Amino acid sequence: MSDKVKEIVIEEVERVKILAQEAVQSGAYYYPIKGIEYFFIHRSLWKPLTAKLVPAVSLGLGITVFMFVVTYIPQAAVLAILNGPLAVISTILLVLSESSTLFSFLNKNFLINDALIDTFDGTLVSRNQTSLVSRGRQIRQxxxxxxxxxxxLSRPFAKCTPKVLIRYFMYLSLNFIPIVGTVLFVILQGREFGPSAHARYFQLKDMSKSQREEFIExxxxxxxxxxxxAVLLELIPIAGIIFAFTNTVGAALWAADIEEQDSAARNFRNQPKKAE
Structure with a gap:
């Protein structure tokens, strides 16, 4: 039995190692940072954010203050038993994470959904992907x-459903495990967040469910x-509203690069073969 357990552990370690190598080679982890750079250079992309900034920041402040007043002490008491001296820091991080979740849920459902679509589409247009964007909305002068x-013409961003919110709070329990639990929490959230960032792209490409699943896999x-x-950036209280937009820009930049790579590959395949 012990040999079988060792074999399974080794296989899992190898699988994680391969996935980590693929992640590094893809460079996708850097697109949220590229999104920040691109967003601040291209001032026209600020318009959707500035239109929603004041109500969003007010909502974020209200939620954060409420969560610290109501939930900090009871959660600190529980974490003090599990984490000892680290409980103060662990509880602060936990409450900030919970506040960020509620903020993101309310924000993306009721305040900024259309603004994120505009940001995604606007970034694609700025990268000369107007024909792609025209599949999902009207283009004007x-x-x-x-x-x-x-x-x-349609709104593709899947809103935060109660199911997603429940799953998130289930993941939050991992934060009761010092350090390792927090790392697992961020990884699990990242696994869910990544594909959802391209929901608009999948719609513009008119992908079926099976095509999306294959593409993501x-x-x-x-x-x-x-x-x-992206999750680490959006977990920052209040500032997370800005990073929601820069992450959207980063996702659109990634989609534009995929389109350019696919176009280059098609052009290469279509080139007439030189006579030998």
Missing amino acids: GSDPISKLGKI KRRAAYTSFGIT
Whole structure:
């Protein structure tokens, strides 16, 4: 039995090692950072954020203050038993994570959904992917990528459902395990977050459910690495609202690169073979 356990452990370690190598090689983990850079350079992409900034920040502050007042002491008492002296820091991180979750759930459901779509589409237009964006919305004349965006024909971003919220709070229990639990929590969240960041792209490409699943599975490590970076950024209280937009920009930049790579591959295949 012990030999079988060792064999399974070795196989899992090798699988994780391969996934980690694929994640590093993909470079997808860096797209959220690219999103920050691209967002701050291209001022026209600020428009959807600035239109929602004041109500979103007010909501974030209110939720964070409420969560610390109501939940900090009871959770600190539990963590003091499990984590000892580290309980103070662990509880702060836990409450911030919970606040970020509630904020993201309410924010993306009721405040910024359309603004994120505009940001994603505007980034694609700025990367000369207008024909792709035109599959999901009207394109009009304009002086910048955002002003060119017309009526949205459909809204693809899957909103945070109660099921997603329940799963998230189940994952939160991992934070009761010092250090390792928090790492596992972020990885699990990243695995879920990564593919959802390309929901708009999948719709613009008119992918079926099976096509989406196949596409994601081939890039599972890349999507997880993207998601981990994005989750860490959005966990920052209040500032998470800005990173929600920069992560969207990063996801759109990644989609644009995929399109360019696919286009280059198609052009290469279609080139006439030279006569020998």
